[in-house]
C-alpha cells in the first residue's frame with residue numbers, strides 16, 4: 001500500500017521517525033507532566049516551552065474505527081481500517097492511524113492494540129495491531 | 133458564556149438569490165455567481181450601487197479549485213462594485229463564516245448592504261477528474277499541511293473516513309442504529325421531490341438505502357451529499373434600512389461559532405464535535421430557546437452531521453438524535469421540527485452552506501411553493517463538520 005508521506009519538520013520528526021529505534025515518541029511537558037499531540041514547540045495545556053518527545057509504551061485501545069471500501073487511488077482496492085487509538089499513558093491522548101494484521105471485520109471499539117511501525121522512505125508510520 | 137453586545141441584532145437578511153443548480157450546469161462559475169448575486173440584489177429591492185460590502189467563505193483559493201472558483205476580488209471587479217469592505221478566506225467557523233463576517237462589517241459601521249455569496253462547481257470538475265476533491269490533491273508531493281498531515285499518511289483521503297469515525301463512536305456510545313441514520317437521507321429525498329431545483333427527486337426507500345454502496349463503514353453512498361454546480365447569494369442589510377425593501381426583514385437573532393476546541397478532526401469531542409461550542413454560543417446570545425425553533429436547515433454534507441447538529445443545538449437531548457429522527461415523523465415537513473425542507477445537500481445538491489440560508493428565508497417568507505411548511509417565525513441554520521461549524525438563528529417578526 002503506497003502512502004502520501006508527511007513533510008518532516010523539527011516539530012513533527014520525532015513522531016514520524018521514532019520508529020527507526022522502535023519507539024513511539026509523543027511530546028511531553030516537563031512543567032505540567034502531561035503528554036500532548038500533535039507535537040508543537042509549546043505545551044497547549046500550560047504554555048510551557050519545557051517540552052520534548054518522550055517514548056510511550058505503544059499500548060492503547062481503539063476509540064473508533066471505520067473500514068474503508070472506496071479505492072481513492074487505483075492501488076487501494078483492498079478494504080483497510082482507519083482508527084483513532086487512545087494511548088495507555090493518558091486519557092484523551094490519541095491520533096488517527098490504521099489497524100493492521102487482522103481481518104477488518106474483527107476490529108472493534110475498546111480493542112487493545114499495540115504499535116507496529118511500517119517504514120516508508122524516512123518515515124516510520126505508527127500503525128497498530130491487536131495486542132495479544 | 134456572557135456577551136454584553138450582540139452585534140448581529142443590527143443586521144437582517146433582505147434578499148436571496150440562487151443560480152441554476154445542476155450536475156453539471158453548462159455555465160461558468162462566474163456566470164453562476166452573477167446569476168445568484170443579481171437575483172439577490174433585485175430581490176432586496178437594491179441595485180449594484182447599493183452594495184458596499186462583499187463576503188464569501190471560503191473565497192478564492194488562488195488555484196481555480198472547483199470547491200470555490202470565485203472569490204470577492206473577482207466578483208467585485210466583474211460586477212463593478214464600489215465597496216467599503218470585503219473579505220473571504222477558508223479560516224473561520226465554517227460555511228456560514230461569510231454571513232458572520234458580513235454581519236460584523238455592517239455592525240462595525242463599514243457597510244449598509246453586504247452581498248454574501250458561495251459558488252461551487254464540483255460537478256463540472258468531477259466530469260474530468262473523479263478524485264478532484266481527494267485530500268491527496270491538496271498538496272503536491274509530501275503533505276505539508278499543519279492539519280492534514282496527521283491523516284493522509286494513513287490513507288484518510290476523504291473526509292468521509294473521519295465522519296465514519298464519529299458515526300461509529302455515536303453508534304457505540306448511544307446505541308444509534310443504521311436504520312435511524314438512514315432516516316436523514318430518506319427525509320431529504322422526500323423533501324427534494326417537492327423542490328424543482330433538487331438534483332435527486334425520485335422516491336427512496338430504506339431498502340434502496342441499504343442497497344447503496346458502502347464507502348467507509350457505517351457510511352454509504354447515500355450518506356454523502358451530491359456534488360453540483362451552483363451559486364447562492366444572500367443580502368445582509370443594516371437593521372435601520374432593512375425595512376425599506378420589498379421583503380419583511382429576517383433578523384439575525386444570534387450567531388454561533390466553533391471556537392473552543394482544536395482545529396483538528398481527531399482531537400475534538402468525537403460525538404459532539406465542535407458543533408457543541410456553536411450551540412452553546414448561539415443560545416448564550418438570545419432569550420429564545422430551542423423550543424421556539426419552527427424549522428431547521430442542518431448541514432448534511434454527511435448524514436451523521438445532521439444528527440450531531442440536532443444534538444448540538446439542543447433540538448433534541450445529547451445522544452438522542454437517533455431516536456428523535458426514527459421513523460421520520462418528527463422531522464417531516466408536517467412534523468414538530470421540519471428539517472432540510474429543500475432536500476438538503478443529500479438530495480438537493482451540495483450548495484455548501486448558503487443553500488440552507490436561502491431555504492430558511494424562502495420558508496420564512498412563505499415562498500417555498502409546493503414544499504412550503506406551516507407559517508413560523510424562527511428558523512435555525514447550521515453548517516460545518518468536525519472542527520468547522522457555525523450557526524445563525526433567523527427571526528421574521
Ligand SMILES: [Zn+2]
Nearest residue numbers: 029032043046
Ligand atoms: Zn504543560
